[in-house]
Amino acid sequence: MFREGWRANEAMKPLVEKLSNTVLNELALSFWSQKLAPPARKAQPDIVALGKAITEKHNCVQCHKADLTGQQHVPRIAGPHKDYLLEQLKGFKAAKRADFDGTMTSAAQALTPEELEPLADYLATLVVP
Ligand code: HEC
Structure with a gap:
């Protein structure tokens, strides 16, 4: 997506x-x-409870799998890092972060602006085997 310019990014484009x-494969x-490196920060119980509730409410697990490791x-x-996640979520919600088949842009529309930060905070602290 970076190579074809679908996902516009000045840093990535010249590299790929x-x-x-x-080579891409x-x-x-x-x-x-x-x-995987362990997450940079430890999970706080209140962040986990709030983040988990948001992922359940919006069915993130339906596509990203129950443990959110993807498929x-x-x-x-x-x-991933919180700043990266937050940037992507904001981009999808604003329909500015191009995605492969449009499903993530649709999924992000139901998220409220207040949910984005706690969501990114939670995802960034998840330890995955
Ligand atoms: C209908 C399926 C679907 C649902 C539901 C869904 N996603 Fe996604 N998500 C995707 C797909 C497909 C991509 C890959 C987009 C692309 O082409 O870059 C993606 C990408 C992402 C990314 C970018 C990851 C990266 O490495 O750049 C984040 C963050 C994300 N989703 C979070 C969520 C969260 C949080 C929820 C719940 C609110 C959610 N998604 C719900 C399908 C879904």
Whole structure:
């Protein structure tokens, strides 16, 4: 998506625009097979309770799986950095973060602006085996 310019990003575009599909496949496989670093921050019980309630209310688990580790083209959302997650959620809600098939942009429309920060906070602290 960065290479084709569907997901517009000035930092990423020049790095990937000349890469072949074969190289992209190799990169994906290489990232996928790496061991995950533990989350940067520890989960606080109140953040966990609130975040979990929001993911249940909005059915995030339906596509991202019960443990939020993702499947096929649906990415892992358990464990990335909070700032990154918040940026993506804001982008989807504003329909500015391009997505592959439009499902995430639709899913984000039901989120209230107040839910975005606690949600990102919660997802960033999830430890995944
Ligand atoms: C109908 C299926 C569906 C539902 C429901 C859904 N998502 Fe997604 N989500 C996706 C898909 C597909 C993508 C990949 C988008 C793309 O093409 O980049 C995605 C991407 C994301 C990303 C970006 C991850 C990254 O690495 O850039 C975040 C964050 C996210 N979803 C959070 C959520 C949260 C939180 C919920 C619940 C409020 C949710 N999603 C509900 C399908 C869904």
